[in-house]
Structures are given as structure tokens and as C-alpha cells.
Amino acid sequence: MSMKHLKTSLETSDEEGGDIQQPQIYAKNSMDRFGDDLCALLLSYLPFKDRFRCECVSKQFQRTVFGSVVHVILHKAFISFDTQLLATIAKKCPNIQTIECRVIGNKYEELIPELLSIFRDNCRHLRHIYCNLRENSDQLCLPFGPLVTQVGSVSFDNKRSLILCHRLSHLVIHSLYDAFDYFPGRQLVAKNLQSLAFYNFSGHSNDQLSALVAGNQSIRCLKLVNRLQSRLTPETLTEMCGQLSRLTQLRRLTLELRLNDNENSLNNSLRTIGEKCWRLQRLTLELFMRDEPLEGQPLEGQPIDALKYYRRLKRLHLTLDPVFGQRLLEPLKLCHRLTHLTIWLHTKNDKTSVDQLLDNNCGNYWPRLQYLYIRFNEFGGQCLDHIPRLPALQTLVFHCRQDIGLNDNEYSDLLSRNMAQQLTQMMASLEITDENNEDNIQQTQSGPAMDLHHYHPGISSYEHSLKTNRTIIHN
């Protein structure tokens, strides 16, 4: 079973002065030919367990397979290991920088400090610990607080431990109160964060929001969710967005809001943020105005007209509930830098909105758009007409809900007549454009027909990646 060690007489460089002596010459089809540095680079894409499985392939594998382990996830399997075994694992991976403890499960949380100490003693590059502070957080934070950089959840009793985490940069909290000590003086315990998410923003905490913003001017990424039971009034919304607009470092913002019907306050609030947070590049906006789909007329006016103040956006994800009326997507046409656009519509006549959005000028609105995802109730073929005009588009996904009122046969018929045909033309058009290097897409009718492989009828969404000539069907 021992492998033959093949040798070949490869020529070295044929250039003058290229008298490079190779210490040993290996078969060209053997991975032995690679030096340790390349071997290490190639093996750096292996999952954690597979590295151990491969350790005894060869001495070169043993030397090179562990060096690139920088991130370790603590699984509950580790709990059953004895100290010796964990120390052996830690020693093999001396370059570990980050340990993720948030997925280990509540009941094992108390064992985390013990596991961490083994890694700390063996991995001198350990710099980041990601954890939750739910049980006995002092046990964790007294020794390891300076290493804790991300916290995924904090219980009421443990929030004071945050003070021990001086290097904390990412924090997820349930409500604003979790960022403040309860006694004395309600001091802010999380400062200089880069990323913050809170999931239960209510309208009563604007004083604290103000303090939080003042102590965290460094925030680049913010997620704010307000739950159903605490619908924001126009006043609190205005106040809240006024505070958020002081975060001038913001790059990413996610707002998931339940609102009372008031277009003006929404519009003005969004405008404030758009004008002040000029570094913002990625916006996720989920707006829910009412619980039930509206029976009567949708709101007239332009509730999200303020998006025209977000012209630097590269990525936008919009989710809108049924109250919004037509032409509401018009302001997106001014966001010329968009590379990724995702729209989830649950509006009446959403087909019309999309048709209006994807008009014959869309290539000028979005010259860089690579990724377009549209999810809607009603599907019509018209919106496809102009998609070939988007010059940079690589991935297109249409996602229709099942209840679009078509049976499988009708639907597959629609797909095959409209989409497949359209996409075939689009593929062809891109080929022609690439070759001639010009923007004329009109001449597509006679382009070569492409084979749309993996095409299945009766599905609810259809993804076509132009660059990779790949078609994916989602259920």
C-alpha cells in the first residue's frame, strides 16, 4: 500500500540564468510537488474536523493543515473532552484568534470559562471571544472580559459585566435598558461600539437613546426593531430618527418598524437620517403600518419619498406592507449607486409598482446593479421586458407567493412563455454586448438561443445568474 514515489525529470526554467536547483523533483500529478506555503494555503479552506482527519496524510499535511485555523466554534461536543485532549487540540492550532461561544447552548454556558482557559494557555494569538452574558457572567468576564469583543445576548442580571468588556465592539440587546446599569445612576455600560442591534425598541426611551448615541458615536452598523405591541407614534418616530441621525459613522442601518399611519412623520424622519448619515451604504427598511391587509384604498402620497436622500446607498432591502400605494418605488430611481436591490412587496397591485420601477430607462438609473431580487404577490411578465437594459446585472430572482391564483400548469406555462423566453434573449443580448463592447441591447432578437438548463415547471421562484449561466429554482 505504500505509494510509489515517482520522479520525473522536469526541465527547469529555460531562461538564461535560470539555474534554479530544485532539491527534489516530484511527479507533476502529485500534491507533494507543492511547497509548504502553497500547501498551507490550499488546505486553509478545510472545515475544522477535516483538518484533524487529514493530519496523518503526510508530514507536509501535518505541518501545514492547522496553521490557518484562526476561528473556532465551541460545540457541545467539546464539553465531553478531557482537559488533555482540548489542550492537544489547542496546541495543534496555535494561531487561533477568535473563539465563538454563542452557539454552545444555554445549559453548557457555565463550562465556557474552563474551556476558554485551556485555549488561552495554548493559543497566544487569542484576541476575540464572542459570547452571551446570561448565566454567571462574572465568571467569564473577570478573567476574559478584555478579550470579549462580541456579545449576542445579555440577561438583566448580567448586564453589569459589560463594564468588564472594554474592547466590546458588537452587541445585541433586547431593549435599550440592557445597555444601562440599573444602579446607581443608570450609567451607560456599553460604549464605543461598532455594531449594535436591539430588538425591542419602544417609544418611551428617547432619553436613554440620546445617552446611548452620545456614548457610541463610533457605531457603523445598527439594527433597530420595534415590536408589534409598541407601535411607534409619529412623535416618537421623529425623535428617534433625530437621535439616530447623530450617528454619522453609520454604514449599515436596519429599521424594522411598526408604525401608525402617518406618512409625513415617516417621510421626514427618513429624510433626516438620509441627509445626516451620509456614509450610509446599506439600508434595510421593513415597514408595517397595519396588521391587516387594507380593504379600502391604499395610502396615497409618497411615504418613502425620502429615499431620494439616500443616493449613496449601494445595497437596499425594502419590505413594505399592503397599505402603500402605487408609484411608491419612484424615489429608488435616484439611487444610482445601487449594486444590490431587494424588494419584498405585499402591496395591492404590486405588479404595477414593479412594472413602473423597471421601465425602459432602468439601465440609466442603476448602471451598477448586480443583484435584483423581487418578491411579490402578483406576477406579470411586463416587468421582464426591460431587464436586459441593466448592464451590470448578474443575478435576478423573482419570488412569487404560492397564492398567486394560478395552478401549476398555468404557472409553468407562464414561466416558459414569458420568463424563459425573456431570459433566453437576455443571455443572448449580454453575449452580444460583451463582444461588441457597446451598450446597444436592442439587437437581441436574433441572438443565439441559450439552453436554460435545470428548468423545472411549477415552482415559485426563478433565479438566473447571467455571469455563470446558472439557473436556480427556489421552492
Next chain:
Amino acid sequence: MADNADHIDGDDNEDVRAQQNLIKIKLKSSEGGIYECGLTAAKMSDLVKNMVESLGTDAVVTTEPIILGNEAVTDAALKKIIEWVEFHWDDPPVDHDFEDEKDRRNEELSHWDKQFIDVDDQALLFDVIAAANYMDIKGLVEVGAKHICSKIRGKSCQEVREMLKITNDFTAEEEDAIHKENAWIYAKD
């Protein structure tokens, strides 16, 4: 309208890249074969990029072939590499604000890349990887690495050795000891 004008900066740059790719330069393999490649595409190789830039004017570049002396740069490997860079030169630039190094590492290869790298002739595959490494084309080395790792995943040591023609330089005792040390990976979670 001013509205349009001030928001499309940077597209010029993309136009320049497209224009430059119309300029063809010559690359010479270690076996002596000379192949044409678009300038922007060829510059995906940091090695070529540095050579072109040190030569200065484009006029020189288009007449004299750039010599790639490493033995892995065979005719066949160079042809594959040119195919890859000519497909990928107009990829959108990596957006460091969003794309995490970790996410990119975990991302699956595209359908095109999978087909491109799935080469039956393993000597050619390794030539392409070694040549891409020599030419410093990071994206292509990554494609090769992901391909090899996807083949290794879940296989036993012996299977990996047979597949990649790797010599086992451990003694039976050494191999046994390592197996024992790593027995934990076979335990159920």
C-alpha cells in the same frame, strides 16, 4: 441633469478597464508558447501587473511577450489561466465595506468556476494552481483551493493520498498514534 452627473463617478474607471482590455499583450509560457491576453485581464496577475508597470509604456508591452519562467506555466496551464482571467476581469470589485473575508472563504464556487477547475488531468490541475500561485492570481488560487478541499472533505487519509498521489512518510506507529489522538472526530455530536 446634475442629479445624474454627480452620482456615476467611478464608471469612468470601469470604462478605462474595458478599453484597456482591448489592448492585447503576449504571455510566454515556460515551454515557449506565446499567447495573447487582454491587458486588464492579464493584470489580474500581480506578477504580470508589476512587470507591465515597471516596463512603463503600453507600446512596449504589446510587442514583447512577457516571460513566465516558472515550470508550472506550461502551454496548457497558461491557456487555462488566460481563459479564467478573460472571464473574470470585469468582476465587480470586492466591496470591503460588506464582504467579509470569512464569508468569501465560505462561499461556494460559481457554476462556471466549478466547471472550469474540474480538470481530469491532475498534472494540469496542479500546474494551473502552481502557475496561478507563481503569477499571483489570488482569485484563481482560491478556486483551486476550494476545489481541492471539496474533494478532500469527508475522505479518509488513505483516500486522500490515493486521490492526490501523496506519499505517506509516516511510519505505521506514527500514523496509529495520530489516529488515536484524533479519534474524537469520529464521535457523534
